Amino acid sequence: MLERKPKNIFSQGAIPATFIAESIQKHSSQTAIGGHSIFLGQVRADDTENGKVRAxxxxxxxxxxxEKMHLIREDIFAKYPLTCMHVHHSLGEVAAGEICLFVFTSSAHRKAAMDACNETVERLKAELPVWGREIMEDNSHQWKVNK
Amino acid sequence: MQVHLTLFGQLADITGRTEMILHDIPDTETLIKTLNEMFPSLANAKYAMALNKKVIKENTILTGDNNIALLPPFSGG
Known part of the structure; x- marks a missing residue:
């Protein structure tokens, strides 16, 4: 198996839908793939006691x-027969309604891609040192809590 | 021992700092005690500590390069 190197998963700002579409399109040459699974995290305009979340x-x-994402990736590849996995996470400000997380797994048959995608999302939310600061409509802020 | 400390998320808000250099810190218990004296509100904050990017859970003697990060509960994704 090819040795995988740690990949940078971060980029500034929201993840554009066109980037996601292009990412799907790039896999058309990999004809051993029979199923893709995609998770998209979108910023929610929560109504909180401190106001409505704007970004x-x-x-x-x-x-x-x-480094941690690399270890998660290694674990997931060891556990599921995946063809590939791509993870992108936003840094900086992402407005409500925009995409801040893109996890994309592919395999010959659907189940591996779906289970691997789900497990990767759960693990990265619990294990990656990333923090979200919710910015309210009046520009006050509070720190996001993952549920 | 010298410690290069990095503070993330709400811990940077609480202390007003993102980075600090601290001297004469023999172990992580002393580090926590020193920080709590400097920033009393930090004593009630929840965080994990990473030494050279590895999370440590017990008191650790500090030798050599000590890049310590204070990590509040993660909220990515």
């Missing part, structure tokens, strides 16, 4: 997060 500003301990 989330993400920060991360990037080096540690990239």
């Amino acid at each position: 989330i500003e993400f920060t991360a301990f990037e080096d540690m997060a990239i």
Whole structure:
């Protein structure tokens, strides 16, 4: 098996829908793939006691997060017969309604792609040193809590 | 021992700092005690500690390079 190197998963701002579409299109040459699974995290305009969320500003301990994501990736590849996995996470401000997380897994048959995608999302939310600061409509802020 | 400390998320809000250099810190228990004296509100904050990018759970003697990060509960994705 090819040795995988840690990949940078972070980019500034929202993840554009065109980027996601292009990412899907790039797999058309990989004809051993029979199923893709995609998770898209979208910033929710929560109504909180401190106001309505307008955007989330993400920060991360990037080096540690990239190393940790590499370990998660290795675990998931060891557990499921995946063809490939792509993970992209936003940094900086992402407005409500925009995409801040894109997880994309592919395999010969659907179940591996679906289970691997789900497990990757659960693990990265619990294990990556990333923080979201919810910015309210009046520009006050509070720190996001993952549920 | 010298410690290069990085603070993330709400911990940077609480302390007003994102980075600090601290001297004469023999172990992580002393580090926590020192920080709590400097920033009393930090004593009630929940966080994990990473030494050179690895999370540590017990008191650890500090030798050599000590890049310590204080990590509040994660909320990515």
